[in-house]
Structure formats: C-alpha cells, structure tokens
Amino acid sequence: MKASLTKGLGQGFVVEEVDLAEPIGHEVRVEVRASGLCHSDLSVATFIGEEFPVVLGHEVAGVVTEVGPLVTQTKVGDHVVGSLIQYCGACTNCLSGRTHVCLRPEATLRTADQGPRISWDGAPVAQGMGLGGFAQEALIHENQLAVVPDEMPWAPAALIGCGVLTGAGAVLNSARVQHGETVVIIGAGGVGMNAVSGARIAGAETIIVTDIEDGKLERARAFGATHVVNSRTVDPVEAVREITGHGADHVFDFVGARPVTAQGLQMVAKGGGLYLIGVSSGDAGVEVNSIATLSGSQRVQGVYMGSSNLKRDIPLYASLYLQGRMNLDDLVSKEIGLADISAGYEALKDGTTARVVVTDLS
Ligand SMILES: NC(=O)c1ccc[n+]([C@@H]2O[C@H](COP(=O)([O-])OP(=O)(O)OC[C@H]3O[C@@H](n4cnc5c(N)ncnc54)[C@H](O)[C@@H]3O)[C@@H](O)[C@H]2O)c1
Ligand SMILES: [Zn+2]
Ligand SMILES: [Zn+2]
Numbered sequence: 001m002k003a004s005l006t007k008g009l010g011q012g013f014v015v016e017e018v019d020l021a022e023p024i025g026h027e028v029r030v031e032v033r034a035s036g037l038c039h040s041d042l043s044v045a046t047f048i049g050e051e052f053p054v055v056l057g058h059e060v061a062g063v064v065t066e067v068g069p070l071v072t073q074t075k076v077g078d079h080v081v082g083s084l085i086q087y088c089g090a091c092t093n094c095l096s097g098r099t100h101v102c103l104r105p106e107a108t109l110r111t112a113d114q115g116p117r118i119s120w121d122g123a124p125v126a127q128g129m130g131l132g133g134f135a136q137e138a139l140i141h142e143n144q145l146a147v148v149p150d151e152m153p154w155a156p157a158a159l160i161g162c163g164v165l166t167g168a169g170a171v172l173n174s175a176r177v178q179h180g181e182t183v184v185i186i187g188a189g190g191v192g193m194n195a196v197s198g199a200r201i202a203g204a205e206t207i208i209v210t211d212i213e214d215g216k217l218e219r220a221r222a223f224g225a226t227h228v229v230n231s232r233t234v235d236p237v238e239a240v241r242e243i244t245g246h247g248a249d250h251v252f253d254f255v256g257a258r259p260v261t262a263q264g265l266q267m268v269a270k271g272g273g274l275y276l277i278g279v280s281s282g283d284a285g286v287e288v289n290s291i292a293t294l295s296g297s298q299r300v301q302g303v304y305m306g307s308s309n310l311k312r313d314i315p316l317y318a319s320l321y322l323q324g325r326m327n328l329d330d331l332v333s334k335e336i337g338l339a340d341i342s343a344g345y346e347a348l349k350d351g352t353t354a355r356v357v358v359t360d361l362s
C-alpha cells in the first residue's frame with residue numbers, strides 16, 4: 001500500500017510503497033477515507049520527532065476491513081474515527097473514567113517480539129501515535145477507534161479525532177465552562193475553532209477570540225465568537241480587560257509561544273484558569289508568580305486531548321454535527337491527495353485556511 005513517509009526532521013512527507021502487517025490481538029485494519037493535517041504532526045516532522053522513518057497522520061477516518069481475533073468493539077464494514085488517545089482500560093485512571101491519563105498507554109501498541117505494524121523495504125517504520133493515517137490503510141488498536149454513523153461524511157469525521165476532541169473537550173471537559181462565563185480563545189486555527197463551538201454549546205456569554213490573521217478572525221465570528229481581537233494590531237490583554245471589565249474566567253492558549261502564553265495569564269480573572277494546549281517551539285511555557293496567582297486563586301492547567309473519553313465523545317460530536325448543532329463543514333478548507341501533504345501544511349499558513357484534509361488516497 002502507499003503511505004506518506006517522513007524520513008527525518010525537516011524532510012517533509014514523501015509517498016512510498018510500504019507493507020502493513022496482518023491484524024493480531026485487538027488490532028483493526030482500516031481502509032483510510034480521510035486524514036486531517038493537524039499542526040502537531042508538523043511539529044513532530046520539524047522539531048519534536050525522534051523516530052524515523054514514520055507514517056504520521058492522526059486525524060483519521062475510514063472503514064473497517066479486517067479485525068484481529070480479540071476485537072469485540074467493532075466489526076468489518078463499520079465507519080470508524082481514530083484518536084491518538086491510547087488507553088489500556090484496566091489501570092486506576094482508566095477505571096475512574098480518565099482514559100486520557102492512562103498509566104499504560106503502550107498496551108495499545110505491539111511489543112518488540114510481535115514485529116512492526118508497518119515496514120518499508122523490509123525495515124520497520126514507526127507509526128505516528130498508534131495511528132499512521134497518512135496512508136491508504138492503517139492497523140490500529142480497537143481502543144483507539146470509535147464507531148460513527150454511516151451517514152457521517154468522511155472529512156469532518158476525521159477532524160473529530162483530534163482537532164474537535166481537543167478544542168471542544170478543553171472547554172467542555174477540562175475547564176467545564178458554565179453558562180454565563182467568559183472565555184478567551186487564543187489562536188483561531190483548526191483546533192481553536194472547535195473551542196469556540198464548545199463554548200457556544202456550554203452557553204458561555206462572552207467568547208473572545210484572538211489571532212494575528214483577520215481572515216481567521218472573520219471565520220471565528222461565523223463559528224460563534226462574540227468578540228474578535230487582532231493581536232498584531234491591538235494589545236490583546238487590554239482588549240480583554242476592556243471587554244470583560246475584570247478578565248476572563250477561562251483562557252485557552254492554542255498557540256504556545258512564551259510571549260503569547262504570558263499575555264494569556266494576564267487575561268485570567270480572579271478565580272479563573274489558563275489552559276495550555278498549543279506548542280509552537282521546544283521552550284513553550286509560562287512563568288507563574290506565586291503571590292499574584294495565589295491572591296487571585298488562579299490555576300494553570302496543561303490540557304491533553306481535551307481530557308476526552310474518545311468512546312463517548314467522538315460519537316457525541318458526530319451526533320451534534322448530524323443534528324446541525326456543531327459546525328465541522330467550515331473547518332474543511334481544502335481536500336488534497338496523499339502526495340500533497342507538504343504543500344497542504346504550507347497552505348495552512350494562509351490566513352483563510354482552517355483545516356486541510358487528505359481525501360484522495362489513490
Ligand atoms: N494539547 C493537545 O492535546 C493538543 C492536541 C492537538 C493539537 N494541539 C496543538 O494545538 C495547537 C493548535 O493547533 P491547530 O491545528 O489549530 O494549529 P493552526 O496552525 O491551525 O492554528 C494556530 C492559529 O494560531 C494563530 N496564531 C499564530 N501566532 C499567534 C499569536 N501570536 N497570537 C494569536 N494567534 C496566533 C495562527 O494564525 C493560527 O490561526 C498546535 O500547537 C497543536 O500542536 C495540542
Ligand atoms: Zn492533532
Ligand atoms: Zn489505563
């Protein structure tokens with residue numbers, strides 16, 4: 001089968017003929033129908049990645065074509081969406097419903113003696129986040145897959161697996177935003193837009209979105225932002241204080257650059273929280289002054305995958321989409337072929353592009 005390989009840091013995405021193993025244990029073979037380009041894969045391909053060559057792609061939707069002997073949660077013909085959340089289902093965190101902080105995520109992967117799932121010219125190829133969706137087919141543990149209704153279109157379905165779980169989940173699960181609260185979303189990209197949708201669903205009264213591109217801010221308004229701020233031309237901290245009077249109850253940072261995160265902390269109201277989601281460079285982070293934050297009772301929280309439970313939340317967002325209550329169609333700005341992933345990531349720099357999705361896997 002064909003797969004898009006990343007052969008080293010900064011080496012982009014190149015289509016090669018690779019081999020996929022037969023499903024064993026809880027593995028499911030999925031014929032990929034759509035695969036979204038999330039910023040995190042670009043980070044892996046440019047500055048975070050350690051294992052190469054690798055098949056990236058972690059926003060994946062497709063059809064089940066074969067199941068391993070121990071699979072019970074899906075069957076051939078099901079339409080499934082993958083998620084990079086890896087959970088064992090048996091540790092104390094999983095058993096208390098917090099699968100996103102599973103203590104044994106490696107239980108979803110093969111052990112060294114079971115051989116690689118993907119190989120190229122007889123040598124093992126790493127599988128990005130247990131998914132490897134930039135390929136015609138993928139071999140995925142059943143715990144990383146959720147079944148969605150057949151009528152769910154492929155491109156929006158794929159986006160649910162990461163961008164939607166992360167953006168909407170940060171608001172609904174991690175922050176548990178209440179109706180009437182004030183929210184700031186920094187970074188109106190493919191993930192941030194789903195935070196806007198989440199804030200609308202939660203009933204937030206004020207939804208402020210900041211970005212440096214007017215085109216992205218315009219789209220944020222269409223998704224439900226009540227106020228937008230271009231932080232290239234306006235001081236975003238002052239703007240948020242002016243709009244809210246006393247700061248925001250919840251500030252979500254989808255950018256993750258030190259000066260931006262520092263501004264985010266300054267926007268937080270007494271008793272409010274700053275949520276760290278985006279990462280733009282290896283030194284992303286924020287300095288927290290104990291006296292200021294303790295007197296304001298503020299919290300800073302890292303957010304992994306919107307604290308989501310993928311088996312509950314993926315079908316939930318698919319259902320909200322099919323009912324017309326969650327806008328996913330306007331996230332799909334461009335559909336491309338498997339060979340065009342490097343160009344697809346370039347296109348994301350354009351101020352009008354939300355998400356690029358591979359839907360031509362021929
Ligand atoms: N924590 C997690 O579990 C998790 C999961 C998925 C993605 N992510 C991360 O979330 C981030 C967002 O992902 P995405 O796919 O939406 O990326 P994206 O590139 O689509 O969006 C980023 C947005 O930030 C804007 N931006 C850049 N600099 C800015 C600044 N100084 N101020 C305000 N806005 C600015 C860009 O114009 C763009 O609209 C990425 O860093 C990604 O790696 C984290
Ligand atoms: Zn992602
Ligand atoms: Zn677990």
